[in-house]
Amino acid sequence: MKKVQTLKGFRDIDPEEALKRGRAVSLLKSVFKSYGFAPLETPTLEYASVLEGKYGEEGEKLIYKFKDRGGRDAALRYDLTVPLARYIAQNKGKIIFPFKRYQIGSVFRADKPQAGRYREFTQVDIDTIGTDTALADAEILAVISSCLEILGVKNFKILVNDRNLFNELPKKAVLILDKLDKIGEPAVIEELNKTNLEGGEILKNAQSQKPTPRLVEIFALLKSFGIPKTNFGFNPLLARGLDYYTGMVYEAVVEGTPGSISGGGRYNNMIGIFGKEKIPAVGGSFGLDRLTDVVPKETLAEIPFRPQVLVTIFSKELLAPTIELFDQVQGTGVEAELYLDPEAKLDKQLKYADKKGARYALILGPEEVKNNRVTVKDLRKRTQETIDRESLFTTLKKH
RNA sequence: GUGGUUGUAGCUCAAUGGCAGAGCGCCUCCCUGUGAAGGAGGAUGUUGUGGGUUCAAGUCCCACCAACCACCCCA
Numbered sequence: 001m002k003k004v005q006t007l008k009g010f011r012d013i014d015p016e017e018a019l020k021r022g023r024a025v026s027l028l029k030s031v032f033k034s035y036g037f038a039p040l041e042t043p044t045l046e047y048a049s050v051l052e053g054k055y056g057e058e059g060e061k062l063i064y065k066f067k068d069r070g071g072r073d074a075a076l077r078y079d080l081t082v083p084l085a086r087y088i089a090q091n092k093g094k095i096i097f098p099f100k101r102y103q104i105g106s107v108f109r110a111d112k113p114q115a116g117r118y119r120e121f122t123q124v125d126i127d128t129i130g131t132d133t134a135l136a137d138a139e140i141l142a143v144i145s146s147c148l149e150i151l152g153v154k155n156f157k158i159l160v161n162d163r164n165l166f167n168e169l170p171k172k173a174v175l176i177l178d179k180l181d182k183i184g185e186p187a188v189i190e191e192l193n194k195t196n197l198e199g200g201e202i203l204k205n206a207q208s209q210k211p212t213p214r215l216v217e218i219f220a221l222l223k224s225f226g227i228p229k230t231n232f233g234f235n236p237l238l239a240r241g242l243d244y245y246t247g248m249v250y251e252a253v254v255e256g257t258p259g260s261i262s263g264g265g266r267y268n269n270m271i272g273i274f275g276k277e278k279i280p281a282v283g284g285s286f287g288l289d290r291l292t293d294v295v296p297k298e299t300l301a302e303i304p305f306r307p308q309v310l311v312t313i314f315s316k317e318l319l320a321p322t323i324e325l326f327d328q329v330q331g332t333g334v335e336a337e338l339y340l341d342p343e344a345k346l347d348k349q350l351k352y353a354d355k356k357g358a359r360y361a362l363i364l365g366p367e368e369v370k371n372n373r374v375t376v377k378d379l380r381k382r383t384q385e386t387i388d389r390e391s392l393f394t395t396l397k398k399h
Numbered sequence: 400g401u402g403g404u405u406g407u408a409g410c411u412c413a414a415u416g417g418c419a420g421a422g423c424g425c426c427u428c429c430c431u432g433u434g435a436a437g438g439a440g441g442a443u444g445u446u447g448u449g450g451g452u453u454c455a456a457g458u459c460c461c462a463c464c465a466a467c468c469a470c471c472c473c474a
Contacts, residue, residue, distance in 0.1 A: 005447090008465065058472060061400075079474095107474085112400070115467065121474060241473080259474080287474030314432075350434035365432055379434065 009111070009119030020300040021122070024151060024292050025104060027299075028124055031146045032102040035139065037126055040101040042083040048073035054082050054273070056243055062109040076108035080125040081270070081283070088129060089274030097130030097279075104288070116289065124291070127283030129271055134214055137248045137266060137282050138221035144252060144262055144284050145227045151291070152299040155255035158231055160219075161238035162212040163245045163265070169206075173197055177206050178239035209236040218248060244270045250284065254294045261294060262286045306357035307337035309396065312349040314365040316342045322364050325374065329362070332393055354379055360396065 006012060013021065029039075048065050055063070055078060064076040077083050080103045088095065103125045110119060126143060128136045141158060148156045166174045176191045183191075185203065192199030211219070211234045222232060232250075240249045240263055249265030264284025272278040292300070311326040313319060319342050330336040337358065339349045346363070353361045363375040367386075374392055377384040387395060 005465065058400090062472085109473080111472075113466080114469095117472095117474075123474070261474085263474080285474080290474060312433090345430090346433055347430070348434090352434085354434040361434075363433075367432085375433090377433070382435080384433080 007119075009113035011118055020292055021288060023300045024288065024295060025124075027150050028104070028147055028286075029102070031143060031150055032126060035100075035143050035146075037100045037102045037143070040084070040087065040103050041105070042077070042080070042087055042103065044077060044106065045074050046077055046083060046086065048075040050086050050274075051075045051078055051082055054078075062111050064108050064110050077105075078109060079107050080105060080123050080285070081127070081267075084125070084127060084129070085271045085273055088271055088279065092275065095130075098136065099129040100127075101129075102126040116293075118289075122288035124286040124288055125283065126285070127281055129281045130279055132266075132268065132280035134217040135221055137214075138218045138225060140264065140282050140284050141218070141222060141232065141250060142225040142227050144250070144264075145222075145231045147286070148231075148252065148262075151295045153254060153261075153291075153294050154296065156231070156252055156261075156294075157233055157255075158250055158252045158262075159235035159238050160215060160232055160248065160250045161235050162215050163239070163247055163249050164212060164214075165206075165209050165236060166239060169202070170195075170197075173202060174239045175241075177203065177237045180237050206236055214247065240265060248282065257294055259290065261290045306359075307335050308358065309334055309336040309360045309362060310349075310353035310356065310358040311336060311338045311362045312346060312353070312364075313339050313342045313344070314346065314363060318364060318366070318369060321369055325362065325364055329392075329396070332396075334393075334396055350377070350379075 032039075045068075048063070051063055052060065052075075059078065063078050066074055068074045084101070084103070088099070104122065106120050107123050108120050111117060113119060126140065128140060141160065145158060166177075169177075172195055173192060176188055176195075179191075180188050180203075189199035189203055192202055215234065219232070219234075223229070235251075238249060238251055240251060244267040245265040246268045247266035250263065251260040252262035253260050262284055264282075266280070266282040268280040269278060271281045309329055311322060311329065313322050323338065326336060326338040337356070339352065341349075350361055358379060361377040361379055363377060365375070368374050372389050373386050374389055375384055375386045376392065376395060
C-alpha cells in the first residue's frame with residue numbers, strides 16, 4: 001500500500017511538531033546569546049576525508065558517504081563537532097579565541113532506526129574553543145542548566161565527573177562502570193569479573209572516589225553563576241564513551257526518563273586534529289527531539305497553533321468586502337484565516353473552522369454589510385453577536 | 400551490524416487456505432444565513448512490494464521494503 005514513503009530512518013515533522021521545535025529552539029538561542037555565544041553554520045556535506053577516522057570503528061560505519069557530481073567523495077555530517085574543528089583549522093587566523101559558538105542542525109547517522117532514533121536528527125551544540133579554564137567548563141554547565149530551566153524542564157539533574165578519575169583503569173572497565181544505572185550493580189560486577197578484573201573491588205573503589213580539585217573548583221563557580229545546587233551533582237561513575245573526552249564530563253538526566261537529554265565535556269585533543277597545535281575545547285549538546293519530549297506542554301504552547309479568527313465567505317457577491325474585512329483583521333496582528341472557497345456553504349465553512357480549532361468565525365452577510373456590522377461567532381462558547389465594525393477589534397483583543 | 404515481532408480503508412483493528420469487513424473519520428443531503436448533537440445515503444482497498452506452493456493465498460514458503468522491540472551504539 002505504501003507506495004510513497006520516507007526513506008528508512010527518516011521522518012516528516014508535521015506543522016504542529018515543527019512549531020513546537022521552533023519555539024524550543026528560539027528559547028535555547030536566547031540563552032546562548034545571553035551568555036555571549038554566537039551562531040555558526042557549517043555545510044551539511046563535507047569531504048569524506050574530513051569525517052573519516054574521527055568516530056572510531058563503530059562510528060565510521062555509520063557515516064553516509066557518496067560521490068558527488070564531480071566525483072568527489074562526500075559525506076553527510078555525523079555530528080557538529082568535527083565540522084567545527086574543520087572550521088577552526090581553516091579560519092584559525094581570523095578567529096578570536098576563546099571562540100564561543102552554538103550550532104543547531106541536522107546530523108546523519110546510518111544507524112538501524114528504532115523508536116526515538118532516526119537517521120537524521122537535530123543536534124543543538126554549544127562549545128567554547130581555545131581555553132582550558134575551569135571557568136569555561138563551569139560556564140558550559142551553567143548554560144545547559146539555564147536552557148533546561150528556561151524550557152521549564154522539571155526534575156532534571158546535571159551529573160558531572162572528571163575523566164581523570166579513570167586514568168588507572170582499563171578502558172573496557174570504564175565503559176562497564178558507566179552502564180551501572182542501566183544494568184545494575186550485580187551485572188556490572190559480573191561483567192568486570194569476566195574481563196579478569198576484581199569487579200566488586202573496582203566498583204567499590206570507583207564509587208568511593210571524591211571530586212577532583214578541578215571539579216571542586218567548577219562546582220564553586222557554578223554557585224557563583226547562581227545555578228541552584230540541586231541542578232547538578234557529582235557522579236564518580238559517569239564516563240561517556242571516553243574516546244575524546246579529556247577532563248570534565250557531564251550528562252543531564254530527567255527523573256523518570258531513560259537516557260540522557262544532554263551530554264558533553266572537555267575535549268582538549270580533538271579540535272586541533274586538523275592542524276599542528278592542540279586547541280583546548282569544552283562543550284555540550286542536546287538532542288532536540290529528546291529535549292522537546294521532556295519539555296512541559298505549557299512552555300511550547302505559547303505559540304498559537306491555530307488561527308484565532310476564521311473569516312467566512314457568505315457568498316461570491318460579497319467576496320470583495322469579505323477580503324477587505326480579512327485584510328483588516330490580519331492587519332492588526334490577529335492570527336486570521338480566510339476561507340478559500342467562495343462557493344462553499346456556510347455550514348461547511350463553520351465546520352471547517354471548528355475542526356481547525358479557530359476561536360472565532362466572522363460572518364459578513366448582506367444584513368451586516370448594509371448596517372456596517374459584522375457577526376462574531378465564538379466557537380468555543382457557542383455564542384454569537386452582531387456588532388459594529390468599529391468595535392470588532394476591541395472585541396477580539398479582549399481575548 | 401546481530402536477533403525477534405509486525406505490516407489489511409485516512410485512523411484503530413476483524414476475517415478455520417474458499418466472494419475482503421466493522422467502528423471512527425471523510426463526502427452528499429435533511430438545513431431556511433450557522434460548527435460540536437441527531438437522521439438518511441455514499442466512497443473507502445492492486446491486503447507493504449515481488450516471486451513461489453495450491454483448483455483456490457490477506458492467510459503457507461522465499462526475497463526485498465518499512466515500522467516496532469531487545470542488543471550494539473548513541474542523540
